[in-house]
Amino acid sequence: MDQSFDARSVPGRLTRALRLIGQAPLTAKFGMVVVAAYAFVAVFAPWLAPYDEVEVVSRIPFDGWSAEHLLGTDQLGRDFLSRLIYGARNSISIALVTTVISFVIGCLLGMFAALVGGIVDQIISRIVDALMSVPDLIFILMILSIFGSSIPNLILIIAILTSTRFFRIARAAALNVASLDFVEAAKVRGESLLWISVNEIFPNILPLILSELGMRFCFIFLSIAALSFLGVGIQPPTAEWGSMVRDNAALINMGDITPLIPAAAIAFLAIAVNFVVDWLLNRASGLNEEG
Amino acid sequence: MTVTAEAAPVLEVRDLRIDAKSNDRWSQIVKGVSFAIRPGEVLGLVGESGAGKSTIGLAALGYLRPGARASGGTVRLLGTELLAIPEEERRPLRGTKVAYVAQSAQAAFNPAHRLMDQITMVAVDRGGLTRAVAEKRAVDLFAALQLPDPQSFGSRYPHQVSGGQLQRAMVAMAMICNPALIVFDEPTTALDVTTQVEVLISIRKVIEDFGVAAIYITHDLAVVAQIAHRVAVLRYGEVVEEAPIAEIMDNPQHPYTKSLWAVHEMPAEPSGAHGAKGQPLLSVETLSAHYQDFQVLKDIELAIGRGETVALVGESGSGKSTLGRVITGLKEPSQGRIVFDGKPLPEKVRQRSLELLRRIQIIYQSADTALNPRQTVRKIVGRPLTLYQGLRGAAREARVAELLRMVELDETHADRLPGQLSGGQKQRVAIARALAAGPDLIICDEITSALDKVVQAEVLRMLIGLQDRLGVSYLFITHDIEVVRAIADRVVVMQHGGIVEQGGKEEVFSPPHAPYTGKLLASVPDMAVGWLDRIMAARAV
Numbered sequence: 001m002d003q004s005f006d007a008r009s010v011p012g013r014l015t016r017a018l019r020l021i022g023q024a025p026l027t028a029k030f031g032m033v034v035v036a037a038y039a040f041v042a043v044f045a046p047w048l049a050p051y052d053e054v055e056v057v058s059r060i061p062f063d064g065w066s067a068e069h070l071l072g073t074d075q076l077g078r079d080f081l082s083r084l085i086y087g088a089r090n091s092i093s094i095a096l097v098t099t100v101i102s103f104v105i106g107c108l109l110g111m112f113a114a115l116v117g118g119i120v121d122q123i124i125s126r127i128v129d130a131l132m133s134v135p136d137l138i139f140i141l142m143i144l145s146i147f148g149s150s151i152p153n154l155i156l157i158i159a160i161l162t163s164t165r166f167f168r169i170a171r172a173a174a175l176n177v178a179s180l181d182f183v184e185a186a187k188v189r190g191e192s193l194l195w196i197s198v199n200e201i202f203p204n205i206l207p208l209i210l211s212e213l214g215m216r217f218c219f220i221f222l223s224i225a226a227l228s229f230l231g232v233g234i235q236p237p238t239a240e241w242g243s244m245v246r247d248n249a250a251l252i253n254m255g256d257i258t259p260l261i262p263a264a265a266i267a268f269l270a271i272a273v274n275f276v277v278d279w280l281l282n283r284a285s286g287l288n289e290e291g
Numbered sequence: 292m293t294v295t296a297e298a299a300p301v302l303e304v305r306d307l308r309i310d311a312k313s314n315d316r317w318s319q320i321v322k323g324v325s326f327a328i329r330p331g332e333v334l335g336l337v338g339e340s341g342a343g344k345s346t347i348g349l350a351a352l353g354y355l356r357p358g359a360r361a362s363g364g365t366v367r368l369l370g371t372e373l374l375a376i377p378e379e380e381r382r383p384l385r386g387t388k389v390a391y392v393a394q395s396a397q398a399a400f401n402p403a404h405r406l407m408d409q410i411t412m413v414a415v416d417r418g419g420l421t422r423a424v425a426e427k428r429a430v431d432l433f434a435a436l437q438l439p440d441p442q443s444f445g446s447r448y449p450h451q452v453s454g455g456q457l458q459r460a461m462v463a464m465a466m467i468c469n470p471a472l473i474v475f476d477e478p479t480t481a482l483d484v485t486t487q488v489e490v491l492i493s494i495r496k497v498i499e500d501f502g503v504a505a506i507y508i509t510h511d512l513a514v515v516a517q518i519a520h521r522v523a524v525l526r527y528g529e530v531v532e533e534a535p536i537a538e539i540m541d542n543p544q545h546p547y548t549k550s551l552w553a554v555h556e557m558p559a560e561p562s563g564a565h566g567a568k569g570q571p572l573l574s575v576e577t578l579s580a581h582y583q584d585f586q587v588l589k590d591i592e593l594a595i596g597r598g599e600t601v602a603l604v605g606e607s608g609s610g611k612s613t614l615g616r617v618i619t620g621l622k623e624p625s626q627g628r629i630v631f632d633g634k635p636l637p638e639k640v641r642q643r644s645l646e647l648l649r650r651i652q653i654i655y656q657s658a659d660t661a662l663n664p665r666q667t668v669r670k671i672v673g674r675p676l677t678l679y680q681g682l683r684g685a686a687r688e689a690r691v692a693e694l695l696r697m698v699e700l701d702e703t704h705a706d707r708l709p710g711q712l713s714g715g716q717k718q719r720v721a722i723a724r725a726l727a728a729g730p731d732l733i734i735c736d737e738i739t740s741a742l743d744k745v746v747q748a749e750v751l752r753m754l755i756g757l758q759d760r761l762g763v764s765y766l767f768i769t770h771d772i773e774v775v776r777a778i779a780d781r782v783v784v785m786q787h788g789g790i791v792e793q794g795g796k797e798e799v800f801s802p803p804h805a806p807y808t809g810k811l812l813a814s815v816p817d818m819a820v821g822w823l824d825r826i827m828a829a830r831a832v
Binding site: 005184187188189190191199203204 | 621640655660662664666675
C-alpha cells in the first residue's frame with residue numbers, strides 16, 4: 001500500500017514550465033511573444049534606435065515618413081521611431097517598478113490584516129476603502145499638482161493607489177488560507193507573523209494574485225500614458241508614448257497616422273498582457289478544481 | 292426497455308472498465324468488475340480508499356466523474372444499457388429508478404432551502420408526482436425512518452437538524468420516487484458511533500420495508516456485516532472476492548480479505564506494556580472554557596504521565612477537541628489552570644516560550660489541511676529543526692532523513708509535495724514534523740479517523756513503537772473505540788463538555804460502566820452478522 005505514487009518521477013521545474021507553455025492556447029502564446037518582443041525592444045533600445053532619444057536630427061518638425069526618418073520627425077524635429085523605441089523602455093520600466101512596489105505593499109499588508117484580524121484588520125481595511133473611494137485619476141492629478149510632477153512622485157502615488165487592489169485580493173485569499181490547519185500549526189510552533197506570511201500563506205495565494213499582477217500592470221501602464229497625455233505624467237524631454245500622442249496629435253488633422261502609432265503600441269501591449277493574464281486566471285481556477 | 296422477469300437482476304454490471312486521467316495520462320481505475328443485484332438484495336462494496344468503490348457506485352447511476360471515461364463493459368439497469376444511451380436519457384433515470392445517498396449530507400443539501408422542497412423536487416420534476424402526493428410520501432418516509440415529528444420535519448432547514456437526522460433525510464430523498472436501486476456511499480462514516488446505530492437501523496428498516504435493492508459502499512467491515520446480504524471486496528479496481536456475508540465473515544478466502552479482517556481484530560495491548568510511566572507531565576485542574584455564553588468545557592480534571600497514552604473519547608461536540616486546543620494555547624480557558632512539568636502553563640500561545648512550544652506538539656485529523664501544499668516534505672519536517680534547534684544544511688538534512696525513516700518513509704520522499712503523497716504518507720509526514728521538535732507531549736486530534744483501517748493499524752503500531760523508544764506522552768483525541776482499545780493506557784470519556792468517567796483502560800472498558808460509557812461501547816458494531824438484529828430486537832421489546 002502507500003506506494004501508489006512512488007513510481008512517478010518528479011519532473012524538473014524548467015521542463016514543467018516549458019511543457020506548460022507548450023500547452024497554452026494560441027492567444028496566450030501570441031501574448032507571450034508580443035510581451036517578449038516589447039521587453040526586447042525596451043532592453044536593447046540604445047542599440048535598436050537609429051538616433052538618440054532627445055537628439056534633434058532634422059530642421060523640419062513634423063516631417064513625413066522617409067528613408068532617413070522611417071516614421072518622420074516630431075514637433076521639435078526629433079526622430080519619431082527612435083523616440084518610439086526609447087518610449088517603450090521608459091513606459092514599461094516605470095510601469096513595472098510601480099507594479100512591483102504596489103504588489104509588495106498590497107500583499108504584505110493584506111496578509112498581515114488577514115492573519116492578525118480584529119481591530120488592526122478593520123483599521124487597515126477602512127483606510128483602503130477610503131483610498132479606493134476617490135477616483136484614481138483625479139486623485140493622482142491632485143497629488144501631482146501639489147507635490148510637483150517627478151518620476152519618483154508619479155511612481156509612488158500610483159503604487160500606493162494600486163496597492164489597495166492588491167490588498168483586497170491578498171487579504172481575501174489569505175483569509176481562506178489562514179483558517180487552514182497548517183497556519184495554526186505554524187502559530188503553535190511559535191513562528192513570527194512575517195515568516196507565516198511569506199512561507200505559509202504567500203505561496204498559496206500567489207496563483208490568484210499573479211493574474212491580478214498582469215492586469216494591474218496594464219492599468220498602471222495606461223494611467224501613466226493617460227497622465228502623460230494630460231501633461232502631468234512623464235515630463236519632456238523623456239520619450240513617453242502618452243505624451244508623444246499629445247505632442248503630435250495635430251498631425252491627425254493633416255491625414256497623417258503617425259501619432260496613432262504610440263497609441264497603438266500602448267493598446268497592443270495591453271491586449272497581449274491581457275491574453276497571458278486570461279490564461280493564468282484559467283489555470284488558477286483549474287488548479288482549484290483539481291484540489 | 293425490456294420487461295424484466297421477477298428474478299431478473301435490477302442492476303447487472305459486466306466487465307466494467309473505467310479509466311481516469313491524472314497528470315495527462317489515462318490509467319485504468321476499475322478493471323473488469325462484474326456483479327449483479329436482484330430486487331431486495333443489498334450488495335456491500337468493501338475496500339480501502341482508492342479501490343474504486345465510489346467510482347463503481349456512481350457508474351451504477353450511469354455517471355462518471357469529470358476526467359473519467361468508461362473504456363469497456365456494460366451497466367444494465369432494469370434492462371437499459373446505461374453506458375450506451377446519451378446523458379440526456381440517463382438523467383431522467385436518476386432519482387426515479389436509481390438514487391444516491393452521499394457520505395456527507397451536510398454537503399449534499401442546499402443550506403438555503405427547506406428540507407421538504409429539496410426532498411420532493413425530484414419527485415415533482417421527474418417522478419410525475421404532484422407536490423401534495425410527494426409531500427405525503429415524504430412524511431411517510433420520515434415516519435419510517437424514525438425521524439422526530441414527521442409532519443413538520445420537512446419544514447426545517449438543513450442546519451436545524453442533527454447530522455444523523457440529515458443523513459436519514461437524505462435517505463428519504465433517495466426513496467421518494469420508490470427507486471429500484473439505491474447506492475449508499477459511506478452513509479455513516481462521518482457520524483458518531485451512537486448516531487451511526489440509529490442511522491443503520493433506519494436504513495435497514497427502509498430497505499426491508501420497501502424491498503429496494505441497494506449497493507452499500509463502506510470501508511467498515513463491521514457495518515457491512517449488519518446491512519449487506521453479499522459482499523464484494525475490492526482492491527485496486529478489481530473484485531478479489533465476492534461471497535454471501537456469513538460465508539465471508541467466517542471464512543475469508545483471498546489473502547487480501549484475510550488481511551482486512553485481521554486488521555479489524557487488532558490486538559489490544561494491556562496497559563502498562565509499553566513505556567515506563569513516570570511522574571505526571573501535565574495536569575489539568577478544574578478547567579472550564581466558553582464560546583461566548585456557551586460553556587464547552589466544565590470542570591475538567593485530567594492528568595497525563597510521562598510516556599503515557601491518555602485517550603480522550605466522546606462524540607463530536609463533547610468538547611474533546613476544545614480541550615486539545617486549550618492545552619496547545621489556541622483557546623483561553625475561562626477558569627482553572629494547566630500545570631506542565633510542575634509549572635503553570637501560560638494561557639496563550641504568544642505568552643509561551645519557544646522552549647515550551649517545542650515540548651507540546653499537535654497533530655491534526657486532516658493531513659491535507661495540516662501540511663502546506665506548496666512546501667516540500669523536506670521543508671515541512673526541517674522547519675522545526677531550524678526553529679528550535681538551529682539546525683541547517685547537512686546536519687538538518689541528515690536529521691530529516693532520520694525522522695522520515697522513523698515514520699517509515701523513504702528519504703526520497705523529502706523532495707515530494709504533499710499532493711504527491713497518499714493519505715497515510717501525509718499523516719506520517721505530519722507525525723515526523725511533530726517528532727522533529729523533540730516534544731514531551733503530542734496531542735493527536737483524531738489523527739487516524741481519515742485513514743483506512745489497514746493504514747490506521749500501521750500508524751498506530753508505529754506510534755506505540757515510537758513511544759517505547761522516545762518516551763513521549765500522547766493525548767489521543769478520538770471517537771473510535773477500537774483505536775482506544777489498541778493504544779490507550781488510560782481512558783477519559785467526555786460528554787457535553789464534562790468528564791463522565793476516567794481510569795485505566797481495563798477499568799473503563801469492563802463492566803460496570805457509567806451509563807454513557809455503556810451506551811458508547813454498545814454502539815460499536817461487532818464484527819459479526821446479526822449484531823444489529825439483536826439491537827433492533829432489544830428495542831422492539
